[in-house]
Amino acid sequence: MASEIEKRCAELLVELGLIKTGQSCTATPLTGGVASDIAMVEFEGRKICAKFALAKLKVAEDWFAPVHRNRAEYEWLRVASDIAPDGAVKLFGRSDALNGFAMEFLDGADVYLWKDALLVGQAPQGEAAVVGDLVGRIHAASAQEGFDAAPFHNADDFRALRIEPYLTFTAGRHPDCRGALHALADMLYAADRVLVHGDVSPKNILLRGGRPVVLDAECATLGDASFDPSFCLNHLVLKSIHLPQMAEGYLQEASAFWHSYRAHITWESEGALEQRICRLLPALMLGRVDGKSPVEYLNAASQSLTRDLARSLVLAPPATLTEVFGTIHQAIKDTQA
Numbered sequence: 001m002a003s004e005i006e007k008r009c010a011e012l013l014v015e016l017g018l019i020k021t022g023q024s025c026t027a028t029p030l031t032g033g034v035a036s037d038i039a040m041v042e043f044e045g046r047k048i049c050a051k052f053a054l055a056k057l058k059v060a061e062d063w064f065a066p067v068h069r070n071r072a073e074y075e076w077l078r079v080a081s082d083i084a085p086d087g088a089v090k091l092f093g094r095s096d097a098l099n100g101f102a103m104e105f106l107d108g109a110d111v112y113l114w115k116d117a118l119l120v121g122q123a124p125q126g127e128a129a130v131v132g133d134l135v136g137r138i139h140a141a142s143a144q145e146g147f148d149a150a151p152f153h154n155a156d157d158f159r160a161l162r163i164e165p166y167l168t169f170t171a172g173r174h175p176d177c178r179g180a181l182h183a184l185a186d187m188l189y190a191a192d193r194v195l196v197h198g199d200v201s202p203k204n205i206l207l208r209g210g211r212p213v214v215l216d217a218e219c220a221t222l223g224d225a226s227f228d229p230s231f232c233l234n235h236l237v238l239k240s241i242h243l244p245q246m247a248e249g250y251l252q253e254a255s256a257f258w259h260s261y262r263a264h265i266t267w268e269s270e271g272a273l274e275q276r277i278c279r280l281l282p283a284l285m286l287g288r289v290d291g292k293s294p295v296e297y298l299n300a301a302s303q304s305l306t307r308d309l310a311r312s313l314v315l316a317p318p319a320t321l322t323e324v325f326g327t328i329h330q331a332i333k334d335t336q337a
Helices: 004-015 069-083 114-119 127-142 155-171 175-190 227-242 244-262 270-290 300-315 321-336
Strands: 026-030 036-043 046-053 091-095 100-104 111-113 194-196 205-208 211-214 221-223
Touching: 004 026, 004 036, 004 046, 004 091, 004 100, 046 069, 069 091, 069 100, 069 127, 111 114, 114 127, 114 205, 114 227, 127 194, 127 205, 127 211, 127 227, 127 244, 155 175, 155 221, 155 270, 175 270, 175 300, 227 244, 227 270, 227 300, 227 321, 244 270, 244 321, 270 300, 270 321, 300 321
Parallel strands: none
Antiparallel strands: 026 036, 036 046, 046 100, 091 100, 111 205, 194 221, 205 211
16 A cells, blocks of 8 residues: 555656656655655656655654745745756656655765765865855845745745744743844844745755755745855854864865855845854854754763853854854864863
8 A cells, every 4th residue: 555655746746747647656755854755756767856845843842834835945946956057956846736846866976965974074075165155156146136036935934944943942941142042033034135045954965976956945035145154054063063073174164165155245245244144153053952953963062062152152243253163163172172
C-alpha cells in the first residue's frame, strides 16, 4: 500500500503532467528540515524531489506557519534561477491545491552539502565567498526598479517563521535583552527593501561543481538586507564554537562571506547595513540556543559559551563585524587555554 507521502507525490506529478493518472511512482522521505515533507520521487527511470509545506513544524515547541509559504519558496527559486542560472535548481512546477512543488534532485560526485563539510571539520574550499556573492547578487537585483515583488509581500509569514521563534520567543527567556530583541523584531517586520531568503543556512546549501545551490526558501519575503547575512554568519560562528580547532578558519570564512556580499550593496550605506548585522547576529546566536529551534550539535558547555557571548554582544554590539568576529575568536581561545 502506498504511503501518504507517496500518494501526495503521485497527485503532484499527475497535476504537473509528469506522469499519467494511475501510473506508479516511489517516494523516499528525505530528512533534515522541520518545516516541510520532502521526498525523492522515482518514476520511469527519472529521479526528482517533491516538497510540501507543513502547518505545524517538527520541533518541540508549538510552532505553526501558513502552508501557502510554499508558493513564496517556489518564486524565490525561480528568481534565483534568473539571476544566477549557473547555481540554480531546475523547477518542474507547483500545485496550489497541494501546497507542493517538484524540482531537480541534486546528487552526483561533484555535489556535497555545506553543513556536512563544516561539521566534519573539512578545510574550507571557498564556499562562504561564493554564497555571499550569490546572496548579494540577489539582494541587489531585487532592489532594482522594475523587480516583480508581487509574490513576496510575506511579512506575516516571515514573522511566524523567523521573527517570533528566534527573537520574540527568546526575549521571553532573557528579560534584560528584551528591549534589544523586540527592537530588532520590529525592524525586521517593518522592512521591505530587498528580497530576503530567510534561511541561508549551510544545511540548505549544496555545492555543485563549486557553485552554490541555495534551497529551502519558504521564508522568502521583502525585508531587511541584514537578515540573510546574519543568518548565514551565525551558522559559521556556531560551528566555530562547536569545533574550536576550526574556529580561526571558519571565522575567516565568515569574513570572506561579508567581503563578497558587501561588494553588491547599492541600495543603502554599507556601514549602516553592517551595524544592523552586528546587532542581529548575536541575537540569532542567542535564538539558536534559547529560541524555538536550537541547533542540535552544541553540547552544554558550547551552549553556555554561545549564550554568554550572545548576551554580551546583544547588550553592547560592536560597530563592525571585524570586532564581532575578533571577540568571538578570543572567547573561544580563552576556553581552550
